[in-house]
Amino acid sequence: MNEKIADLLFPNIDKTPEYYEKMYPKRNLAADAMVTRYGPSPTGSVHLGNLFSAFCDMIYARQSKGVFFLRIEDTDQKRAVEGGIENITSVLKGFSINPNEGYSIGGDYGPYKQSERTEIYQTYVKDLIRRNLAYPCFMTEEEIKEIKEEQAILKVKIGLYGHYATDRDLSYDEIKEKLDNGEEYVICLKSPGNPENIIEVKDCIKGKLKFPEHNIDTIILKKDGTPTYHLAHVIDDHLMHTTHVIRGDEWVSSLPLHIQLFEILGFTPPKYAHIAPITIKDSETGTIRKLSKRKDPWAGAKFYEESGIPIAALHLYLATIANTNFEEWYLKNQDKSIEDFEFTFEKQAIGGTSFDEAKLINICKTYFSRKKATEIYAETLNYALKFDPDYAQILKENKELMIEFLNIEKDGPRPRKDIAKYSDVKEEFSYAIDSLFKQENYSKLESDKDYDLSLLEKYIEIYNINDSKDEWFDRVKKFSLAEGYSDNVKEYKNNPDKYKGHVGDVCEAIRVMVTGRTKSPDLYEILRILGKDKIKERLELFRNYLN
């Protein structure tokens, strides 16, 4: 009887589950190797949360010498976005999150795109019908919706179960008649569960979870013959031999369903690790909510690339979110890299993880402070090539000069931390390139002090580019004294009436003249790299600005 219904519904399915079981044999991996997967649906731009979850997939597979594969979950053609898949692969690549198997890469467990696996899903569904564990349901979407509304009013459990599941036991003849009438149908699970039973599921991150057993006749095949997420997840992760399903915790409540599906299909369920969402405190309402692409620029993956956050720094940040003890470890092991750290699910946050912009920026600054000038130059050029071609051209033409500037104060034990993003370089080193240094640079000055042009003119006369740093500063001090400025800040503070100012004021004037700012890296170095001629040019610019 069920055999007949199965053949009636799926006349073209001639394969059996055994066929696929043979086709996708067990992976030849060490016992503790994790097989993880990232399963995005191509419905739009990539969210930081997606990236985070893919990052977790990658690190766990990598450190256990397992496999991390990419599977495109595109069973809903209505929501598909043009170019969505290409966008996903390019974003992953851009963020150095590299699956070692899967869509666009290849592997023995494909196809890795769910829309190409319809026959596989239907084979298993046909078998389920044969075994009386699934059935066709001819209710229309409207009818199902009405039932749910009614259930909401009655305050009972929502879904198809008990007497609500009217098509549960349709006979062959009844089904045949409806089919002949051209009625459309979906395939529902004939859930064998009893909600009185409590099942316990162990989540790698959240620990033991208890649920009532699943008893809803959930739709597993839509009327167009494609599977819903639940079925696709169970069949794919079984056939692809995923060992650890790492996914957002919005899936936790589907766990009883998924476990049940694994059971009735005769599969061993994988281990689950449900990761907490990345949250943020809403500045308007003060409440904590998920990071939103609409409201938070930091939520979109593209934003990081465009604003020039180094990928390695973002990885470091994601690692600090992933394992709460990573940050401390990294601080103590600065010579090591993410690969050397052993991530564990136990150290992963259970509740929401709040996005901390200040911390990300701090990590970025530390990242840059440890980079060599030549590396910063190369990476910045790379960034500019993509997002600021004009600046890229300038960088190319001034390679040696830029590297010299980027190298200021790099040697010492206390490297500067003033760059957080590639896009900061242009502004931070605005004084470095002559063609970019215009009179307008002075208008950004915060101080409206009067600077003594004649003092600067005199200073240029005594400036000697061959001075060592100490000689240079001695000369500045002597000059200050001669011009009526104290050569010692403390001395000036004790006797402010005796002087026009102190050596710091003299330096500030020089600094403003050459950089257009009151703050800058080491002044001696800047003057030396610029050279006397350029210093003179800056004086002229400054003169024009003041007049």
Next chain:
RNA sequence: GGUCCGUUGGUGAAAGGGUUAACACGUAUGCCUCUCAAGCAUAUAUGUACGGGUUCAAAUCCCGUACGGACUACCA
């Protein structure tokens, strides 16, 4: 309404019954100093959402309340 999860400082958080609740970020002040950054030093929870209970002892275990989140789609 139902099911499940969470709630420690300005922020991320550590601490799975036992001295003054780690560490990091941020902020503030001081030192250093030609400025800023960095570095160093100090400060920054009258107490772990609230209320009960268990215990010699609770942030840690139990119950209740409040608040927040997820799911309750022929979306994933």
